[in-house]
Amino acid sequence: MQKNTRDSYSFTSKFFHWTMSVIILTLLAVGLSMTRMDDSDLKWQIYAIHKSFGLIILLLLPMRLTWRLMNSRPHLDMVAPWEKQTAITVHWLLYLAMFLMPMSGWIMSTASNHTPLFFGLFEIAAPVAVNQATASVAYNTHITIAWVLMALLGLHLSGALKGHFIKKNNILKRMLPGRSKGHQDSSSEF
Numbered sequence: 001m002q003k004n005t006r007d008s009y010s011f012t013s014k015f016f017h018w019t020m021s022v023i024i025l026t027l028l029a030v031g032l033s034m035t036r037m038d039d040s041d042l043k044w045q046i047y048a049i050h051k052s053f054g055l056i057i058l059l060l061l062p063m064r065l066t067w068r069l070m071n072s073r074p075h076l077d078m079v080a081p082w083e084k085q086t087a088i089t090v091h092w093l094l095y096l097a098m099f100l101m102p103m104s105g106w107i108m109s110t111a112s113n114h115t116p117l118f119f120g121l122f123e124i125a126a127p128v129a130v131n132q133a134t135a136s137v138a139y140n141t142h143i144t145i146a147w148v149l150m151a152l153l154g155l156h157l158s159g160a161l162k163g164h165f166i167k168k169n170n171i172l173k174r175m176l177p178g179r180s181k182g183h184q185d186s187s188s189e190f
Helices: 011-034 041-070 081-111 134-164
Strands: none
Touching: 011 041, 011 081, 011 134, 041 134, 081 134
């Protein structure tokens, strides 16, 4: 299995990054809109799909973290030390949010007696009892983490775009799909 190099992310790293990015961004957009919908069969179907994809994030996250911890990351020599530390901090906060967001949703659903039915196939209950106080805390956590996650994603994207368009480094390019594994990074290359 291909691993990350000093200058490039592996296919596996890109797969986790982009798959989870698409799911998370979709879940955030759907989450913001579904709560504003009038009660209907469509609304509850959207909620069910939302919960199933949230559980997929909980499944993918430990695999992504394991891969991340087993691989070196491409260097960040082209950025200032404070930018490097900020990027590392934002990444770890994103991982924490990627755990807390679906976990709080799962707990909220189970505690409010709306256990997720994974793509209509089988129920996956969180290890909590039906309890309105627990559901309320989980709901508030879910909403708060959603806003924190959006802010962190904004920082992450801003850093990548700043590097690409202003600093003209290859930080963004090396995470894009289809990039060759042997390509050398250059801070002057655009």
